[in-house]
Amino acid sequence: MAESLRVAVAEDEPFNLKRLVRLLREQGCDVVAQLEDGTSVAEWVQAGGAADALFLDIQMPGLSGLDLLAELGTSVPVVLVTAYAEHALKAFEHAAVDYLLKPVAEERLAVTLQRLRAGRSGGRGPVPGRAFRFPVRAGDGLVMLDLAKTTHLEFRDGAVWAHPGGPWRTLWKTLAEAEQALEGRGLVKGHRHLLLRPEAVVGVRNLDSGRLQVNLAGGAVVEVSRGAAPELKARLGIP
Structure with missing residues (x-):
């Protein structure tokens, strides 16, 4: 039997509140609070x-x-729920545990609850190596990519592309946005258009002028600038 979770739900639309509470209870959750606006949430958190x-x-x-996720500083893991897919990027920038689109599907909710149970002993802040996903475009919708399966991110053609074996267009418009959203998750800047996950590096070769040729899992080969090479070498334990 799945481990029971104590959850609170904040939703201003009565039908959506009732439905989500029902789904959570059907999946074994104990709903300890039902809140109808942002002020109620703030008061609930401040009251302990x-x-x-x-x-x-x-x-x-x-x-x-x-606003609540950014300002309250609560240690309660937060799952954001909305009808608007364009909020996905902001959700992950603020370290939400997950992001659900309305109407919430039972199967998708089950995945979220599984993630919550798996990470129950930890907080919601960025921790290198902890499972973390981010949204990328897929046709008219979005899918979630696992950072642990991503070798690198690069800026080209006016967008940031993620490479977990093939290019996926993220919602980030600049590499600086990606860096900010992924701060503290162990990525290294290869040059002004490239972020690398050191754990994905499978080979390194010195080039002229202090640059590096880096082979990544999955077969990609990238170059690291002279200025960025020392940090990557340090992370890899290379003298």
Whole structure:
């Protein structure tokens, strides 16, 4: 039997609140609080509200879900829930545990609960090596990529592309945005258009002028600039 989770739900639309509470209970969760606006959430947290997770609607009267996630500093893991896919990037920039689109599907909710149970002993801040996913475009929608399976990210053609074996267009418009969103997750800057995951490096060769040729898992070969080479070598334990 799946481990029970104590969860709170914040949703200003009564039908959506009732439905999500029902789905959570059907999947073995104990719903300890039902909150109808941002002010209620803030008061609940400040009063010492405790739960294994807070399912938080983004668009609510008063404080929005993103406002709360950025400002409250709560240690409660947050799952953002909204009807708007364009909020996905902001959700992960603010270290939300997950991001659910309305109407929430039972199968997708089950995945979120599995992730919450797996990470129950930890907080929600960035931790290198912990499972972390980010959204990328797929046709008219979005899919979630696992950072641990991503070898590198590069900026080209006006967008940041992720490479977990093939290029996927992320929602980040500049490499600086990607760096900010992924801060603390162990990536190294290869040059002004490249971020590398050191764990994906399978080979290194010195080039002229202090540059490096780097072979990555999956077969990609990239160059690292002279200025960035010392940090990458240090991370790899190369003298």
